[in-house]
Amino acid sequence: MLISLAWIQELLDRDAPLAGAEVDTLLTSLGLEVDDIKRAGAGCETVIVGEVRSKAPHPKADKLTVVQLFDGASVVQVVCGAPNVPEPGGLVAFAPVGSALPNGMEIGARSIRGVDSRGMICSETELLIGDDGDGIMVLTPEDVAPGVSVALKPGTRLVELVPGILDEVLELSITPNRPDALGHLGIARDLAVKLRCSLAPHEEQAPSLPQAPELVTIEAPARCGRYIGHVLEDITVRPSPLWMRVRLHRVGLRAINNCVDVTNYVLAEYGHPLHAFDRAKLAEGRVVVRLAAPGEPMTALDGTAVELTDEDLVIADARAPQALAGVMGGADSMVSPDTRALLLEAAYFAPPGVRASARRHGFNTDSSYRFERGVGFAESLTQASLRALRLLERLGGGRAVAICDADQRPALLQIAFRLASIERVLGFSVDAAEARRILEGLGVAVEAVDEHAWRCTPPANRPDLAIEEDLIEEIMRVHGLEDMPARATVPSEPVVERVHPAAELRERLIDALAEAGLREIVAFAFTGAERLTPFEQEIGAGRYVHVSNPLRSQHGVMRTHLLPGLLDSLEHNAARHARPVQLFEVGRIYAWPENQESRVFTGPTAEIDRLLPDERWRAAALLYGGASGFSELQGTPIDARAACGALIHALARVGLRGVVRPATTPAAYLHPGVQGEIALDGVGVVGRVGELHPEVIDARELPGGARVFYGELWLDRLPVHSVHKFEELAKMPSTARDVSLELPRSLPAGIVLSALRAAAERVLSENASRSPDDPPTLARAGADARAIEILEDYRGEGVPEDARALLFRLHYAARERTVTDTEIQELHARIIERACEAIRPQAPAVRAR
Amino acid sequence: MPDRLQQQLEAFERALEGVRDEDSLYALQVAYIGRKGSISLLRRDMGKMSPDQRKQFGVEFNRVKRAIEAGIETRRQFLSDDARRRELERFEDLTMPPRRPEFGSLHPLTRTRRALASTFRRMGFDVEDGPHVEHGRYNFDFLNFLPDHPARDEQDTFFVEPRGDTSSRELVLRTHTSPIQVRTMLARTPPVRIIALGTVFRRDEDRTHSPMFHQIEGLYVDRGVTMADLKATLLQFTGSFFGPGLDVRLRPSFFPFVEPGAEFDMQCPFCRGARCVVCKQTGWIELGGSGMVHPNVLRDCGIDPAVYTGWAFGFGLDRMTMLLHDVPKLRYLFEGDIRFLEQFPC
Numbered sequence A: 001m002l003i004s005l006a007w008i009q010e011l012l013d014r015d016a017p018l019a020g021a022e023v024d025t026l027l028t029s030l031g032l033e034v035d036d037i038k039r040a041g042a043g044c045e046t047v048i049v050g051e052v053r054s055k056a057p058h059p060k061a062d063k064l065t066v067v068q069l070f071d072g073a074s075v076v077q078v079v080c081g082a083p084n085v086p087e088p089g090g091l092v093a094f095a096p097v098g099s100a101l102p103n104g105m106e107i108g109a110r111s112i113r114g115v116d117s118r119g120m121i122c123s124e125t126e127l128l129i130g131d132d133g134d135g136i137m138v139l140t141p142e143d144v145a146p147g148v149s150v151a152l153k154p155g156t157r158l159v160e161l162v163p164g165i166l167d168e169v170l171e172l173s174i175t176p177n178r179p180d181a182l183g184h185l186g187i188a189r190d191l192a193v194k195l196r197c198s199l200a201p202h203e204e205q206a207p208s209l210p211q212a213p214e215l216v217t218i219e220a221p222a223r224c225g226r227y228i229g230h231v232l233e234d235i236t237v238r239p240s241p242l243w244m245r246v247r248l249h250r251v252g253l254r255a256i257n258n259c260v261d262v263t264n265y266v267l268a269e270y271g272h273p274l275h276a277f278d279r280a281k282l283a284e285g286r287v288v289v290r291l292a293a294p295g296e297p298m299t300a301l302d303g304t305a306v307e308l309t310d311e312d313l314v315i316a317d318a319r320a321p322q323a324l325a326g327v328m329g330g331a332d333s334m335v336s337p338d339t340r341a342l343l344l345e346a347a348y349f350a351p352p353g354v355r356a357s358a359r360r361h362g363f364n365t366d367s368s369y370r371f372e373r374g375v376g377f378a379e380s381l382t383q384a385s386l387r388a389l390r391l392l393e394r395l396g397g398g399r400a401v402a403i404c405d406a407d408q409r410p411a412l413l414q415i416a417f418r419l420a421s422i423e424r425v426l427g428f429s430v431d432a433a434e435a436r437r438i439l440e441g442l443g444v445a446v447e448a449v450d451e452h453a454w455r456c457t458p459p460a461n462r463p464d465l466a467i468e469e470d471l472i473e474e475i476m477r478v479h480g481l482e483d484m485p486a487r488a489t490v491p492s493e494p495v496v497e498r499v500h501p502a503a504e505l506r507e508r509l510i511d512a513l514a515e516a517g518l519r520e521i522v523a524f525a526f527t528g529a530e531r532l533t534p535f536e537q538e539i540g541a542g543r544y545v546h547v548s549n550p551l552r553s554q555h556g557v558m559r560t561h562l563l564p565g566l567l568d569s570l571e572h573n574a575a576r577h578a579r580p581v582q583l584f585e586v587g588r589i590y591a592w593p594e595n596q597e598s599r600v601f602t603g604p605t606a607e608i609d610r611l612l613p614d615e616r617w618r619a620a621a622l623l624y625g626g627a628s629g630f631s632e633l634q635g636t637p638i639d640a641r642a643a644c645g646a647l648i649h650a651l652a653r654v655g656l657r658g659v660v661r662p663a664t665t666p667a668a669y670l671h672p673g674v675q676g677e678i679a680l681d682g683v684g685v686v687g688r689v690g691e692l693h694p695e696v697i698d699a700r701e702l703p704g705g706a707r708v709f710y711g712e713l714w715l716d717r718l719p720v721h722s723v724h725k726f727e728e729l730a731k732m733p734s735t736a737r738d739v740s741l742e743l744p745r746s747l748p749a750g751i752v753l754s755a756l757r758a759a760a761e762r763v764l765s766e767n768a769s770r771s772p773d774d775p776p777t778l779a780r781a782g783a784d785a786r787a788i789e790i791l792e793d794y795r796g797e798g799v800p801e802d803a804r805a806l807l808f809r810l811h812y813a814a815r816e817r818t819v820t821d822t823e824i825q826e827l828h829a830r831i832i833e834r835a836c837e838a839i840r841p842q843a844p845a846v847r848a849r
Numbered sequence B: 001m002p003d004r005l006q007q008q009l010e011a012f013e014r015a016l017e018g019v020r021d022e023d024s025l026y027a028l029q030v031a032y033i034g035r036k037g038s039i040s041l042l043r044r045d046m047g048k049m050s051p052d053q054r055k056q057f058g059v060e061f062n063r064v065k066r067a068i069e070a071g072i073e074t075r076r077q078f079l080s081d082d083a084r085r086r087e088l089e090r091f092e093d094l095t096m097p098p099r100r101p102e103f104g105s106l107h108p109l110t111r112t113r114r115a116l117a118s119t120f121r122r123m124g125f126d127v128e129d130g131p132h133v134e135h136g137r138y139n140f141d142f143l144n145f146l147p148d149h150p151a152r153d154e155q156d157t158f159f160v161e162p163r164g165d166t167s168s169r170e171l172v173l174r175t176h177t178s179p180i181q182v183r184t185m186l187a188r189t190p191p192v193r194i195i196a197l198g199t200v201f202r203r204d205e206d207r208t209h210s211p212m213f214h215q216i217e218g219l220y221v222d223r224g225v226t227m228a229d230l231k232a233t234l235l236q237f238t239g240s241f242f243g244p245g246l247d248v249r250l251r252p253s254f255f256p257f258v259e260p261g262a263e264f265d266m267q268c269p270f271c272r273g274a275r276c277v278v279c280k281q282t283g284w285i286e287l288g289g290s291g292m293v294h295p296n297v298l299r300d301c302g303i304d305p306a307v308y309t310g311w312a313f314g315f316g317l318d319r320m321t322m323l324l325h326d327v328p329k330l331r332y333l334f335e336g337d338i339r340f341l342e343q344f345p346c
């Protein structure tokens, strides 16, 4: 909202001029945010009144006039291009030679097509004081601002006649709780209390007018608490005087005609929207405040055809709606140049109804903006209405002839206020007299109940004052927070810190994935359904959580997978450079539960929680080697095994030993031959990993043939860190036995490893049951504490074309003794035999070499 | 006989010249003075000798054997010195790229989140989070937003299509972290001292707004908590996070869930109030909103406002991150461009 400092100054009973910077500080401390301050009118100081002595057409140009102008001291010749140069005796705004006008124009003595011109006759637009650029300003005594005693005569400076030309304009952001501050008077009131001065007397006396109850009928009192209708007659519709046009222009309003301008002027001053109807256009000359009939039509002022609903409150005449209450007037009864009589509306409409109507029909007007937030319905409304009446009488020559004040206003709120509450909330005390001065200055009626308590009645235009704390805030605003102490209190009881193991786990996984060479991204939680479906197996589209009003269609679904976001980032990178891209994200996925009944909620939020979708955590990694190829010297190659490594590393970082094994339920978005699942002993599958399917790559803007590797961990399946128990150290060294198995290349090593482990466990436990005295077991004696290791993957001479020889090493030990060669020789041979049997269905030609 | 010993010695010395490694040396040693070595074998013939001859042979034998032993020892020493010398001549180029896993990077938002969380943990706050898809009751109603508050508009809030018995427009993507406060107050009894930290969503996308962003909020509810305590806490926080001596300033403002409400500014940590580009020449950085928890909020959360008071504050993590790392554009945070990410190594 734009606020004119000159206007504010006029409303304050205070002589010392206020500077914009000072007001900025004051308003900020009052909680009114100043976004911008602009100086206005600079350059207008040299403009004076000139009197036309004679005018003649320019000898060489039809559209130019040569004017002899008296500037108060001498007569100068000026060439003017405007069509409306007045007859001799007419007064104009004249910028003499040497002026530098606000629009940047510098006035010098010139020859215009052979005729000397010493100065310029100005229009509003050149002085940046109005929007009328069609002609020069022709000044009349009415243009002089009220209260100015300087006479309108040649040589007088324009800014002395209309002081509002020189101004500072503040742009304020008014928070929604302060409808009273949506006008100059509200701002001035805050400042007056802060500055300890009073408001300039501005109250109008109500004229004694005939009551005309038939003028206004309120049929919907719940939506319209008060409606003051004044009838004015003998109105002449014409442009407003300069002082008013300047003022409206300064606060960003467009001057239209005196009747509309007056309502806008009062809007800007009181923050109270008014409306003027052309009474002759109202059927029976009266208004009915009622709900519209469904489908009832109305054409708004701006030409919009509105189809009303029975939720819309309208101001109708005896026949049809003439205004959408509090939002916009109707075109049928708007003020026109022929208007002779007005019905001036000053009303209170309940905020929710206005908001609903404005939304429904897509309006956001100065009027609806204020009604939605809540304007006053008591004295301020009366005053706004009288102010408009007086201005119309002065500017339009009209006279008020009748009034109807249909008053069904709501009751004012009373608040019990204890003085001690100030310190209880703020932590410092404010003197009782000062607190009272502040409240009363803001229009709150204060009545002492006893020494410690008051009964406070806030004014009707402060709907935000409803409880004691609201009043404390008012005292705080005006008193200021500058001298507030910083005083820490100690909790009244010990506060025990709560630990969140799952959150700790996530943080460590983030660290681990970053250490593994991946770069963390933060992707949007929503994506497009079409981006998700290629990846979905676990969560079907039926369980998607849809956003009903996304900003873009590709943000319409809460993600059920982290891959789309990672691919988006990969695309972004691949479009910009050829480097390797290794990314990860630890984030949530969202889905409706498969089975609502299976979810158990406890605690005070259970009722709500059961209405919400599941949110689960995932950690996902994406690896891409870039377009420029890999060199051994650059580190580890980027391939599917690197993706496995990153995830296994991450698990190891949180104390979990993960293994990759063949996928039992392969993912369709991964390459059928290059994928696996990540499993934990005793837990099962906790993630998957592999190379992205070529079709997934093709669907994205990526270099042709790009290989992208992906893996993810399902964090909700990971066991939360537990305390590890110590196991006694082995006293005797272990014994190792190797075996080289010739296997088909397509048989995953993981299967062979599991077969060996299973065989070893069975053979050794059978042996233990026969000779239970400290029997040999597998020993975690290999690298990284493995009991069975893979040492070599041999392909080549001595091994068939489609086979490979994997060299395994098994470690054996007993608790208290060294195992003997013979016992191990035999057990080892049985283990190998049993393992080969187990894998023979998949590898008929398996043999130990 | 002694001749044969001498011949053996000479043969040995010739052979020794050609020995280039430990193994051949050992073989040579075995071949001459091993149990079945050529020298040792010569002793077998001692039985056939006269006592004189035997004595002379013995003297000569010992001389030759010692000479061989000494020769072997010298050679061994030579070989070992030679091996060490050659080992030390080995050169490896350690200026080639080191063999190590290349580290990745942590997202700057993660750094900010962690730094803030640990600062507030030290100050005795628990760090809490809650669901992203939230019920309007916790996102708005319990926070004293009137039913027709503009924030509830389609304009500002993402609504989530409900499932089953929930009516539409009840579920939202949480627009702030305040529902976490509600949930915590519902679940605990005062003193409640928490930091709510997480992802939030608003229907706004331009140069300075992202539809998804991050917030942190503090909440302290107890007997005797005042606005002065809020100021003390904010001072403690800025001191701990940015270094001591930075002033904090509160300006009255409005938020539905607090009364009184205030914006809070921190003296610019980059110029320490002396005015710079970061603080737009004001000396202050506007951080966020704060105030005393509205009695309606306390009451709805089952806390008696006649007994307890509380304060809350909140600010954005994304802007803080941009400020800390001098990031000029918000969108950099969400694009995942590695040229941006790699500037924040582990």
Ligand SMILES: [Zn+2]
Binding pocket: B268, B269, B270, B271, B272, B273, B274, B275, B276, B277, B278, B279, B280, B281, B283, B284
């Ligand atoms: Zn600064």
